Amino acid sequence: TVLPLGGDITKATFTISTWFKKMHYGGWRTLTRGSNRHHHFMGNQNNNDFGVYANNNGNFRNAGFQIPAALSANSWHHFAGVSNATTNQSKLYLDGVYKGTADRATGDNIYAIGNYQGGGQRFAEYLDDFRVYGVALTDNDIAAIAAGDIDNAVPSILHTLSALKGPTGFTATGLPTGLSVNSSGLISGVTTAIGDHNVTITASNLAGTSTPQVLALSIRPNVPVIGDVNSSNVGGTSAGTNFKLI
Known part of the structure; x- marks a missing residue:
């Protein structure tokens, strides 16, 4: 693979x-x-x-x-x-x-x-x-x-479409903003359009264009990670922790 x-x-x-x-x-x-x-x-x-x-x-x-x-x-x-x-x-x-x-x-x-x-x-x-x-x-x-700055690190999408009978091009209508498809069927790019998207896909060759198919594309946000954990007041019956979600 x-x-x-x-x-x-x-x-x-x-x-x-x-x-x-x-x-x-x-x-x-x-x-x-x-x-x-x-x-x-x-x-x-x-x-x-x-x-x-x-x-x-x-x-x-x-x-x-x-x-x-x-x-x-x-x-x-x-x-x-x-x-x-x-x-x-x-x-x-x-x-x-x-x-x-x-x-x-x-x-x-x-x-x-x-x-x-x-x-x-x-x-x-x-x-x-x-x-x-x-x-x-x-x-x-x-x-x-x-630097571990997940807020500012860029998430990206990489997905490849496939088709039978020697496709020479693909179209993808309804892609989230920031994504595109190339002639090889590679969907790539960066998007902040969180949610579910129905994308209409076609493939083509010299004989014509395929029947459209719908690709269900889900864009999910990153799961929060706890960072900068610093314990204080340790040794009593409780401990205080300062943290941030990134």
């Missing part, structure tokens, strides 16, 4: 975000890999350089920064990569800070997470809160995610 990213095998627009600890060293470090090609974001086998690996399109493309071996030995750190099909570039971030740009975008699906599917290229011993966004997040978005 693969996660489609839209675009084509050469490039797509998406963002990957994850926390990691105890990064592997001594070889390639693959965060995600496609089913046919492309180690989307990875560390070089010969040093600590990070970038993307565009198979048959330049291979390893250095983003111009390194992650030192000792950095994550005893602590968690945040990594993010943004592939942009329009600019044909990939931006990489560490702990919410932009670090460099590789001169290739990457695509077009995710088949393996945390290692190459053939093994031997573990990214890190631990991964947590792994996310894929169907859009190119901004510097501010990445910084908000790394």
